[in-house]
Amino acid sequence: MRIALLEDEYEQAQHVQSMLSEHGHHCDSFPAGQSFLSAVLHRSYDLLILDWQIPDMTGIEVLENVRAQLDWSIPVVFLTQRDSEADIVRALDAGADDYLAKPAREAELVARINALARRINPDSEKELLRYGPFEVNTKRRIITLHGEELTLTDKDFDLTLFLFQNQGRLLTREMLLERVWGLARDINTRTVDTHMSRLRRRLGLNPENGFRIKTIYQRGYRLESMQTPEAETTDIVETDRAANE
CATH class of the missing domain: 3.40.50.2300 (Response regulator)
Structure with a gap:
């Protein structure tokens, strides 16, 4: 720790x-x-x-x-x-x-x-993790949605697992760079924004699948379950510019 x-x-x-x-x-x-x-x-x-x-x-x-x-x-x-x-x-x-x-x-x-x-982190040593319709195999490093394997890079997998393991927690861009990329926190954080935009699409993070990535103004990101009160929070949300590029 x-x-x-x-x-x-x-x-x-x-x-x-x-x-x-x-x-x-x-x-x-x-x-x-x-x-x-x-x-x-x-x-x-x-x-x-x-x-x-x-x-x-x-x-x-x-x-x-x-x-x-x-x-x-x-x-x-x-x-x-x-x-x-x-x-x-x-x-x-x-x-x-x-x-x-x-x-x-x-x-x-x-x-x-x-x-x-x-x-x-009670699931830290488990091989198979389930989050709603998502299943994460930490040994084989694959993620499925409704039983269908998703196409993800190694870094996409690492970032997705970190998000699921920290549901509801505000994760700053600097924190994600350090824990997922192993990089110094003072470098350009555009890398995080680009990956988050791609994950929204590749993972199908929408109400139908029960999760969303919320962008917290000037802070970072939070993965929220659409089935919990956390999904009703009223933080100021940034426009996801990367998703429109």
């Missing part, structure tokens, strides 16, 4: 990063709330770990900003010295998924992170 850590004490941050790295996780550390928010709003992370007491704002304020600015439920864990019942309740009510008191105990921290990972 890619994890963002908010921790202003250097030695503590290094300790947590080392523990997570030993268990196969990648962890970036940030010493202040503003730098942390700037990173998580534009990069691709699977889980956030927050301290409560940091120099420029509180961990609760950081959490509230994350929940307000990102319309996807990225797991958030508090790791802090504050361990009163009132503090724990406040953090959980604000949208935290778990709460741990310092000092971090390696086995417990890793176990809780792994539990959250299983919750957010």
Whole structure:
């Protein structure tokens, strides 16, 4: 998992990063709330770990900003010295998924992170995945719609699988470039727009098939199920220029 850590004490941050790295996780550390928010709003992370007491704002304020600015439920864990019942309740009510008191105990921290990972991506090890009329074979790398195999490039397959595995989650162009293409986030993002336009056509993403890719103004994309309330959201939608070219 890619994890963002908010921790202003250097030695503590290094300790947590080392523990997570030993268990196969990648962890970036940030010493202040503003730098942390700037990173998580534009990069691709699977889980956030927050301290409560940091120099420029509180961990609760950081959490509230994350929940307000990102319309996807990225797991958030508090790791802090504050361990009163009132503090724990406040953090959980604000949208935290778990709460741990310092000092971090390696086995417990890793176990809780792994539990959250299983919750957010329960299909990660399955060979056959079904999403409405779509079936994804992750071993053979093919996708069928109503039993008919679709003609897709390798990158189309990777992008489609990532979209299905992150339904309802806002995916920025920078995030898609990083996670699907493995490219730096500061390159031209026209590549993403072109691929999204093509996927709309090739996958038949329409009400009949139960899904649509929604373009979120100046942000990125979200795959929505037409059978859920998410499909009724009222985000400002960009004109899909690539689809008309």
